[in-house]
Amino acid sequence: MNDDKAKHLSGAEFWTDQTHGLCEPHGSPSLAASAERSSKHNRQIAAEIPYFESWREQANAIKRYALMNLDKLLVEFERNMAAKGAEVLWAADAEEANRHVLRIAREHQVRSVVKSKSMVTEEMELNHVLEQEGIRPIETDLGEYIVQLAGQRPVHIVTPALHMSAEDVGKLFAEKLGEPFSAEHQRLTDIARRHLREEYLRAGMGVSGCNFAVADTGTMVVVENEGNAGLSTSVPPVHVALMGVEKVIPSIRHLPVFLNLLARSGTGQKLTTYTHLIHGPLPGKKLYVIIIDNGRTNILKDPAAWQSLFCIRCGACLNACPVYRRTGGWAYGWVYPGPIGAIITPHYLGFERAGELPFASSLCGACGEVCPVKIDIPHQLVHLRHRAVNEPSPMRSPLERLMWRSWAWMMKGPRRYALTMWAVKIGIRMAKFLPWHPGKLGAWTRGRELPQPPAAGSFRGWWRKKNK
């Protein structure tokens, strides 16, 4: 992936991108349709289980407990994991985590790395960093592999190539791998498998993420469907696993509820095809676990925001989000798109770069309805909007502030209100005769008629007359 790093980290591009590229109105039909289909499917799967709601509550409570006791649980996990022969490393930020990975790669003379899907490595820009050091990273998740071949970014956290049709993938494989064109799913999978198998055998190191880190048993859990994570973590002589601090759960007894929720909310499966429970390195091999903060403890400090750390990266809120479906993932400008991206990216990148994201929502609340760990995303969005207009951010505008201030003044008394409404009505009556409409008025009339005030007058006028 040779994207310009600066561009990748440039924050939200909603305001510039909303009318072209992947974004609607000419968005990717494949992404919109697939996300909608998944969301419907997930709802059906959830509805089949009468106690789904109690699972969500349990998961929420476990995450709440785990994050409140992060200091103890992480140390317990480290102790138990290390006792099994793994080396556990800590990283305050992406840079430090990258330094760890590079040091390990150098120590073991690694030339190429097979990677199974991991969002935290996207945060770290790990592929970019490895390439700069002359180490070749190969994404092994089929979607990630496709996106990497195309030189793009994932559009979705679970299904990275959601924006491409089978035909698009066939063309890509023909162009980049010299394979005969096919749009048949099985044939495309076979091509990817053939190319990837060689890479597993050649790689000096496998990199994976971690879905859950179990403190009491020192177990690392990786779930997947394609078998690529199993191969990436077991075939090369060295396995490096990266995890955010929030991945820890107290006990192995807590795992089943999360496995149930993650598979159902992510891909609508009852269980993922593979669930790897990793207890230390394989015989004769090395295992490194890198625990990364990278801004997470800053979120933990904020009582209005900390529950966003409950996220288990299932992607349900993306699929359910009508805005995400139409804009695609790139519009969100960073690693995490959709509603969850809108509430966590501002914390990671700062409001100056990502303060626009909480506004990329109609506040419909579909995300909060589907979140398996019950993160109150809709309410977080309005809280972050409040911060975005008060802190240095692209959304802090003295002009808009002045506008709302005048609005507040006008709404504080019935006479001012009457005067304002009189002016608004004149404005709207006149708007019909204007050749074009400026600003927000133009944004409304771009595709909608304005309502017209009735000649009979207002409700309060009618009421006054009626009750004379």
Next chain:
Amino acid sequence: MNESSSAHVAPGVHRAPRQDDPPYQRGEPVALFIPCYVDQFFPTIGQACAKLLEKFGVPVVFPDRQTCCGQPAFNSGYWDEARPVIQHFCEVFADQRWIVSPSGSCTAMARVFFGHVDPSPQVVEVGRRVFELTEFLVDILGIEDTGATFAEKVTLHSGCHGRRELGLVETPLRLLRNVKQLEYCELPNIEECCGFGGTFSVKMPGTSLAMGATKVDCILRSGANVVTSVDVSCLMHIGGILKRNEQAQHIRAMHIAEILAAGV
């Protein structure tokens, strides 16, 4: 409220009526809160509300110093500007035990969000007394048949704030089902947002309009010639798009209060 419809309501929801609330006593006055844009642009909706409540023997009052619930500024992040407007609302309605509004989103603003901006007990308490019209009719008064007659094919759009913040799923349906001569048409993907979203509609107009276009497609597929809702704001957006759509010229957007009061 039936269990299956409320199973996936977002957390933090305040659902009315609360168990510990005393029930509505016959003869208690009900104050109308008529949102600013309804007052000025859709006065017949307010009139229909008054008519409906009076029909069932409810004394209706209209505190005429009322203005706005503060939602536009609140949703845009300008809480400091929303606060005095909310406080004004609470002063105006301080003495009212029952407040009824023909808007799901304004009701959600009062009941769910007032406390975010001003957690003082008097503000939260006034906010808690606000009810959406269909909710008040069905859950508080126990009325499911308003005696209306409306000979049209009608589909129901479910506004997101009412649906997800207040759990208003069943009440409008029950009332519509009892309207004489009304043919109810199921709206495909009823849980999807129409794309209005307050200032979202002008901050991200492209996305808002694309969502609206999908909603209009669903309305066309339903076969209805009237689309109704408990939310006037969604209808203003949907209606505005319908007027620009050649295939949809036979479809009217009409608030549920006007249907429930038709022929009453």
